[in-house]
Amino acid sequence: xxxxxxxxxxxxxxxxxxxxxxxxxxxxxxxxxxxxxxxxxxxxxxxxxxxxxxxxxxxxxxxxxxxxxxxxxxxxxxxxxxxxxxxxxxxxxxxxxxxxxxxxxxxxxxxxxxxxxxxxxxxxxxxxxxxxxxxxxxxxxxxxxxxxxxxxxxxxxxxxxxxxxxxxxxxxxxxxxxxxxxxxxxxxxxxxxxxxxxxxxxxxxxxxxxxxxxxxxxxxxxxxxxxxxxxxxxxxxxxxxxxxxxxxxxxxxxxxxxxxxxxxxxxxxxxxxxxxxxxxxxxxxxxxxxxxxxxxxxxxxxxxxxxxxxxx
Amino acid sequence: xxxxxxxxxxxxxxxxxxxxxxxxxxxxxxxxxxxxxxxxxxxxxxxxxxxxxxxxxxxxxxxxxxxxxxxxxxxxxxxxxxxxxxxxxxxxxxxxxxxxxxxxxxxxxxxxxxxxxxxxxxxxxxxxxxxxxxxxxxxxxxxxxxxxxxxxxxxxxxxxxxxxxxxxxxxxxxxxxxxxxxxxxxxxxxxxxxxxxxxxxxxxxxxxxxxxxxxxxxxxxxxxxxxxxxxxxxxxxxxxxxxxxxxxxxxxxxxxxxxxxxxxxxxxxxxxxxxxxxxxxxxxxxxxxxxxxxxxxxxxxxxxxxxxxxxxxxxxxxxxxxxxxxxxxxxxxxxxxxxxxxxxxxxxxxxxxxxxxxxxxxxxxxxxxxxxxxxxxxxxxxxxxxxxxxxxxxxxxxxxxxxxxxxxxxxxxxxxxxxxxxxxxxxxxxxxxxxxxxxxxxxxxxxxxxxxxxxxxxxx
Numbered sequence: 001x002x003x004x005x006x007x008x009x010x011x012x013x014x015x016x017x018x019x020x021x022x023x024x025x026x027x028x029x030x031x032x033x034x035x036x037x038x039x040x041x042x043x044x045x046x047x048x049x050x051x052x053x054x055x056x057x058x059x060x061x062x063x064x065x066x067x068x069x070x071x072x073x074x075x076x077x078x079x080x081x082x083x084x085x086x087x088x089x090x091x092x093x094x095x096x097x098x099x100x101x102x103x104x105x106x107x108x109x110x111x112x113x114x115x116x117x118x119x120x121x122x123x124x125x126x127x128x129x130x131x132x133x134x135x136x137x138x139x140x141x142x143x144x145x146x147x148x149x150x151x152x153x154x155x156x157x158x159x160x161x162x163x164x165x166x167x168x169x170x171x172x173x174x175x176x177x178x179x180x181x182x183x184x185x186x187x188x189x190x191x192x193x194x195x196x197x198x199x200x201x202x203x204x205x206x207x208x209x210x211x212x213x214x215x216x217x218x219x220x221x222x223x224x225x226x227x228x229x230x231x232x233x234x235x236x237x238x239x240x241x242x243x244x245x246x247x248x249x250x251x252x253x254x255x256x257x258x259x260x261x262x263x264x265x266x267x268x269x270x271x272x273x274x275x276x277x278x279x280x281x282x283x284x285x286x287x288x289x290x291x292x293x294x295x296x297x298x299x300x301x302x303x304x305x306x307x308x309x310x311x312x
Numbered sequence: 313x314x315x316x317x318x319x320x321x322x323x324x325x326x327x328x329x330x331x332x333x334x335x336x337x338x339x340x341x342x343x344x345x346x347x348x349x350x351x352x353x354x355x356x357x358x359x360x361x362x363x364x365x366x367x368x369x370x371x372x373x374x375x376x377x378x379x380x381x382x383x384x385x386x387x388x389x390x391x392x393x394x395x396x397x398x399x400x401x402x403x404x405x406x407x408x409x410x411x412x413x414x415x416x417x418x419x420x421x422x423x424x425x426x427x428x429x430x431x432x433x434x435x436x437x438x439x440x441x442x443x444x445x446x447x448x449x450x451x452x453x454x455x456x457x458x459x460x461x462x463x464x465x466x467x468x469x470x471x472x473x474x475x476x477x478x479x480x481x482x483x484x485x486x487x488x489x490x491x492x493x494x495x496x497x498x499x500x501x502x503x504x505x506x507x508x509x510x511x512x513x514x515x516x517x518x519x520x521x522x523x524x525x526x527x528x529x530x531x532x533x534x535x536x537x538x539x540x541x542x543x544x545x546x547x548x549x550x551x552x553x554x555x556x557x558x559x560x561x562x563x564x565x566x567x568x569x570x571x572x573x574x575x576x577x578x579x580x581x582x583x584x585x586x587x588x589x590x591x592x593x594x595x596x597x598x599x600x601x602x603x604x605x606x607x608x609x610x611x612x613x614x615x616x617x618x619x620x621x622x623x624x625x626x627x628x629x630x631x632x633x634x635x636x637x638x639x640x641x642x643x644x645x646x647x648x649x650x651x652x653x654x655x656x657x658x659x660x661x662x663x664x665x666x667x668x669x670x671x672x673x674x675x676x677x678x679x680x681x682x683x684x685x686x687x688x689x690x691x692x693x694x695x696x697x698x699x700x701x702x703x704x705x706x707x708x709x710x711x712x713x714x715x716x717x718x719x720x721x722x723x724x725x726x727x728x729x730x731x732x733x734x735x736x737x738x739x740x741x742x743x744x745x746x747x748x749x750x751x752x753x754x755x756x757x758x759x760x761x762x763x764x765x766x767x768x769x770x771x772x
Contacts, residue, residue, distance in 0.1 A: 051605045054771040069608040072316065080605055086598040088331055095330030103323035103606040105316070143602065 002064045003029035003150035003182040005050060009059035012045055012206075019045040021206035022059070027184045027199075029150070032177045034197030034214075035186040038294055042206040043186040044082070047155050051080055063151055075104040079144030080153040084136035084160070089129025093120060093139050096128060100143055114142040119168070133160030141172070152176055153184045158192050170196045190290035204294045217289050226262050228255045228269075229278035236274050243268045256282075320607055320616035327590075328620055334586050338628040341582035341675070342635065348575030349636035353643035360564040360653035366430045368409040369532030369556025370398070373513075373543045374482030377403065381520015382448040383481040386462060387418055388549070390441040390511040395421035397487040398558065399511030401445050403454055404480050409532035414471055415484065415558070416445045416456030426456035426469035430560040434469030441511065447481070449520065462515065482526065483513045483543075485554035489535075493715060493739065502739075506535035506555050513550040532556055564653035569667050569735040572640035576671060576733070577707060579632055583675050584699045587621050587682035592692040604772045611764040614687060618680045618760055625679035629672030633733075634659065637668055663735040670732030670749060677729060677749070677756045678703075684759025688766060702726055715740070723748075726755045 005027035012020040020042040027033045035043050048054040050061040052068035060067070063078050071077050087096050097111045115124045118138040123131070128139065137160055144152055154173075158166055173196055177183045187193050193200070193214075200217055202210040210217060230236050230253060237247045237255055245260040257265055262281050269276055328334055377383065383401045390399045400417025414428035416436075424436030424443070436458050444459040455470035487509025494501045516526075528543040536555050543552045591614075594600040607613045637659060644654070657664050686695040706718075706727045713721065722728060722742025731748025734741060743751070 048601070048771070051601070052608050053601050053604055068605075071608065074608060075606050078605075082601055082605075083598045086602050088327075088593055088597065088599060090331045090333055091327075092330060095326060099323040099326035099330070100602070100606055102326050103319055103603075105319045 003180065004062075004064060005151060005153075005182060005184060006062045006065070007046065007050065007059070008061070010046065010049060010056050010061060011058035012042075012049060012054060012056050019206055020049070020056075023203060023206060023208055024059075025201045025208060025211050027151075027182045027201075029182045030177055030180050031198035032173050032183045032185060032193075032196055033199045033201060034190075034193035035184055035201050035203070036190055036193060036290065037186075037188065037203040037209075039188050040205075041188075041203045041294075043188075043203065044155055045206075046203075047080065047082060047153055047184075047186065050153065051078070051082070073104045073147070075100065075106065075147030075149065077147070077149050078151045078153065079147060079149040080155075081137070081140035081144045081157055082153075082155050084133060084140045087128040087131075087136065087139065089127065091128055092125055093128050093131070093142075094124045096139065097142060097146060100146055104147055106147055110146060110148070114145045117145060117172075118142040134162060134165050137161055137165070137169075141169075150180070151182045151184075155186050156188070157185060158187065166192075190286050194286045202290065202293055209293050214286065217293075218286055220289070224258060224261065225282040226257045226260070226265055227278065227280050227282055228257055228265065228276055229253050230255070230269070230274060230276035232274045235272065236269060236276070239268055239272050239274065240265060253277075317612060317616065320612055321619055323607070324613075324616045324620040325624075328624060331593075334590065337582050337586035337589075338624065341579040341586070341625075342628055342632040344582060345573070345575040345579030345632035346635040346639060348578050349573055350575075350639040350643060352574040353572060353640035354647070357647035358564065358566065358649050358653070360566075361648065361650060363653075364410075364561060366410055366560050367532070367557045368411075368430075369530070369534060370484045370486035370558055371528065371534075371541045371543065371552055371554025372402070372404070372407065372480070372482060372484045372531050373516075373526055373528040373550060373552055374402075374404070374407070374480040375518050375524040375526055376478050376521060377449070377481040377518050378478045378521030380448075380450050381481075381518065382446055383516075383518045384444065384446040384462075385483050385513045385516040385550075386444045387441040388512045388514055390418060390420060391509060392420035393487040393507040393509045394490065395419065396557075397485075397507070397509040397511075398425075399441065399485050399509065399513075399552070400483070401447050401516075402482065402484045403447050403449060403475070404531075405475050407480055407529060407531055412473055412475060413558070414447060414454040414456070414473055416447055416458065416468060417484075418443060418445065418458075424458045424468060426471075427558070428454065428471040428473060430558070432469070432471050436468035437466070444515070449475075449479075478521070481518045481520075483516055483550060483552055484531075485509045485511050485552040486556045486558055487554065488557040488559075491739075508536055508540055508553055508555050510551065510553045513552065514548050516548075516550060526550075528552070530554070564649075565736065565738055566649070566654075567734055567736040567738070568641070568644050568649055568654055569637070569657060569664055570733050571644070572637045573633060573667070573671055573733045575636055576633070576675070576730070577703070580675060580678055580703060581700055583625055583629075583679050584682045584703070585696055587625065587679035588686040588692055588695045588699065590621050591617060591683050591686040592690060592695060595690040596692065601772050610767045610772075614683075614760065614764050614767060618683050621679045621683050622676045626672050626676035629675035630669065632675070633668045633671035637664065666745065667733040667735055670745060673749060674729045674732050674752065677752045678726070681726060681752065681756040681759050684756060684761075684763045687763035688759065718742075724751065726752045728752060 008024050010020050010023040049056045118141050240247050246258045248256045250256050385401050387399050398417040402415035404413035405411040412429050416426050418424050423438040426434040444462040446457040448455050452472050456468045457465040459465045487507045489504030489506050492503045534541050541553050682699050689695045706721050719742045728743050728748040729752030731743045732745045
């Protein structure tokens with residue numbers, strides 16, 4: 001089976017709330033695709049539709065070219081962690097994996113393998129009710145890996161993990177992608193994905209905002225802004241404006257310049273004999289780029305932020 | 313395909329056995345059933361074996377008869393005081409109540425009967441009065457005849473009775489009590505209202521021995537005064553009034569097999585809780601998504617779940633009903649439930665097996681019904697409350713409802729399934745065993761059908 005997820009024109013509403021609104025994207029094998037958006041953006045809904053749990057109102061979601069519901073041994077095609085809490089607290093971790101294995105005819109020997117992969121060997125015979133959130137995440141990941149599937153989906157897998165666990169999961173995601181699998185990881189925090197994801201699908205209010213690589217996204221958000229720091233602010237602004245740049249004062253000594261490269265700015269200031277203490281090309285962080293992208297798409301933002309957005 | 317379904321069943325079995333509370337819940341169901349059944353069996357008792365075996369009350373107009381001979385009379389009229397009112401001729405050892413007899417008689421609704429010794433009952437024609445009746449005695453054989461005209465006689469039946477040389481022969485009238493059932497909360501009382509029968513006879517004669525005068529008296533204690541019962545003669549026509557019944561009394565109508573399983577009503581609550589939780593716990597925690605992601609054909613998942621909970625409950629139920637039966641029977645014996653009124657029964661008797669295995673089937677079907685309702689409602693509390701209401705409320709109300717309403721409830725609600733454990737049919741029997749279980753099976757199938765339809769249609 002081809003290791004891809006294809007989402008095409010997906011639309012899903014719950015009552016009057018539109019959760020996903022015409023979403024299309026593709027998850028490619030061999031890379032980690034970050035699925036980012038604010039809370040309520042429709043990430044979990046999209047994942048449920050991909051898994052055939054919720055029926056879309058419009059559009060399709062295909063896994064390896066097939067609707068999920070057509071898969072006969074789905075755990076061997078797609079592994080998914082949706083909700084780490086979705087385990088019966090009275091059941092031993094090992095038994096949880098055992099019924100999953102039985103349901104898809106997976107050899108029980110595989111259970112010990114995945115338990116070891118997620119580092120739960122010593123806790124596997126304990127009841128899941130006594131697990132910490134981090135341990136539940138690991139158990140959920142073990143379940144996703146059970147069928148050795150070429151496609152993997154993890155919904156907010158970092159939640160509840162300690163720093164060591166976060167480092168572990170980043171390594172796991174990278175290695176799964178390196179094995180040629182398609183890996184889709186959702187998060188509402190871009191920073192979590194900064195060093196992990198190769199590709200990003202950014203959504204807000206159920207719509208696609210960006211479908212791009214991490215590098216391209218940062219570059220786009222940075223723009224060609226240059227930060228200038230000078231004691232002669234007013235003169236500098238006049239000179240640069242007349243040279244064709246757009247200038248904006250950001251504080252008493254600082255000016256943001258757009259429309260001119262840094263070398264040209266330095267030349268213009270030199271011609272006028274205006275000294276400056278700093279001249280730097282601005283480089284946005286991934287987080288800033290994300291904030292920029294999703295500013296309009298935040299569902300539950302504060303009224304002041306909303307007002308600013310409307311004024312633009 | 314069937315192989316994959318096997319995977320599902322195996323997965324659901326693993327789910328069931330790996331939650332200790334559910335296994336414990338079924339053990340509690342067994343324990344409650346056995347302990348409470350035994351407890352209920354240990355209280356109460358019966359005097360069935362010391363109660364009189366026969367009723368022998370009527371008004372008798374008689375004269376002695378010696379050796380072979382016959383008694384003949386025409387019943388010219390009979391009042392329909394009761395469907396089983398009796399008017400006819402009789403040969404009886406003596407006027408002592410309970411002494412051996414043979415009689416040919418007519419009833420308002422049940423035709424002509426030849427009866428003897430509280431045992432023999434042979435039906436004749438469906439004729440009613442007026443008609444001729446005759447008994448002949450030849451050696452030890454007494455034969456009964458009926459006739460429309462007193463000329464052409466039809467034999468109805470004969471019986472061999474060893475009677476003394478001299479017996480009493482003549483006309484008699486009896487009319488049984490009308491059974492009245494009074495129902496109130498807390499119990500049912502069965503009472504009888506005596507009725508007075510009246511019939512007219514003519515052409516009465518006894519041959520055999522010396523001719524004698526007719527005498528008449530109440531045989532057995534009459535519920536009526538001597539003014540009300542009696543016999544008058546006017547120009548060869550006798551008007552006879554009498555009350556009572558000539559019958560072997562039905563002793564021991566308690567269903568001792570059914571009564572071995574009184575604890576099932578409590579055990580079933582544990583079964584309901586376990587079966588509901590088996591599905592609702594998945595909905596509560598979102599585990600149903602893991603289940604449906606692993607097995608996208610949801611209908612098959614529910615069927616596999618039903619199969620597992622049904623089989624597991626059947627095995628537990630078998631332990632519960634067999635245990636309850638085996639421990640209850642000695643209690644009943646200790647409380648006077650003994651032969652002849654209550655013959656001993658054994659686990660491997662046909663009707664006992666039907667009740668024991670049927671009781672386990674009842675619990676298994678109840679578990680499937682509970683699973684279905686749990687899948688429809690998706691909430692533990694609501695589903696458990698609904699099911700317990702369905703099974704417990706009728707038990708509480710049964711004594712307070714009018715009998716026909718109570719019987720109707722016992723026939724059309726899932727409670728009908730309890731009938732599979734009945735082994736006798738009484739006035740308060742709502743439905744026969746297998747049809748009763750069928751009603752419950754119908755509800756279980758309906759709930760599963762709706763659950764499968766919903767689970768396919770709704771988002772997980």
